[in-house]
Amino acid sequence: MIKRKYILIVLILLFAVVIDGEEMKKHPGWAIIATALLPGGGQFYAENYARGLFFSALQMSLLTMTIYEKVQEKDYKSLWEKNQEQAMWDEYSKHRGRVRNLLWWDTGIWFLACADAFTDAHFYGFGDEDGLSFQFNNRQDRIQVEITRRWSSSYV
Numbered sequence: 001m002i003k004r005k006y007i008l009i010v011l012i013l014l015f016a017v018v019i020d021g022e023e024m025k026k027h028p029g030w031a032i033i034a035t036a037l038l039p040g041g042g043q044f045y046a047e048n049y050a051r052g053l054f055f056s057a058l059q060m061s062l063l064t065m066t067i068y069e070k071v072q073e074k075d076y077k078s079l080w081e082k083n084q085e086q087a088m089w090d091e092y093s094k095h096r097g098r099v100r101n102l103l104w105w106d107t108g109i110w111f112l113a114c115a116d117a118f119t120d121a122h123f124y125g126f127g128d129e130d131g132l133s134f135q136f137n138n139r140q141d142r143i144q145v146e147i148t149r150r151w152s153s154s155y156v
Contacts, residue, residue, distance in 0.1 A: 031121035035114045042117020044123050055113040064104040069095050
């Protein structure tokens with residue numbers, strides 16, 4: 001009976017250590033999903049707030065420009081259908097070209113934001129345990145100075 005209690009306590013402690021260790025990591029898949037659904041969401045998930053604001057502003061600006069150009073394209077197409085004027089067709093063509101270009105930019109920035117969120121989440125907490133320590137040992141016959149450089153290798 002006592003052995004079972006000790007085994008249960010050890011298992012609970014091991015489980016607590018595993019849970020605590022997993023809290024320091026961010027899952028790259030969730031970062032991609034967050035970025036795919038919300039501009040800058042993956043960067044915010046990975047706690048990289050500056051990049052999150054940057055990608056949010058960039059993606060929202062591009063999306064706003066794309067919607068504006070699409071509305072202009074639609075308006076000039078309806079004007080051309082009513083009047084059949086060459087100037088209306090030229091404006092329609094100009095806005096249609098801008099919409100296509102902006103859609104390429106939207107897609108490219110979206111993929112870049114997803115890739116950036118993936119790497120932000122993958123390297124979350126990387127280097128937190130890095131450090132330099134000094135230790136002085138005073139022995140009877142000599143003084144010993146020890147310098148230690150620590151690198152975190154849990155994410156490699």
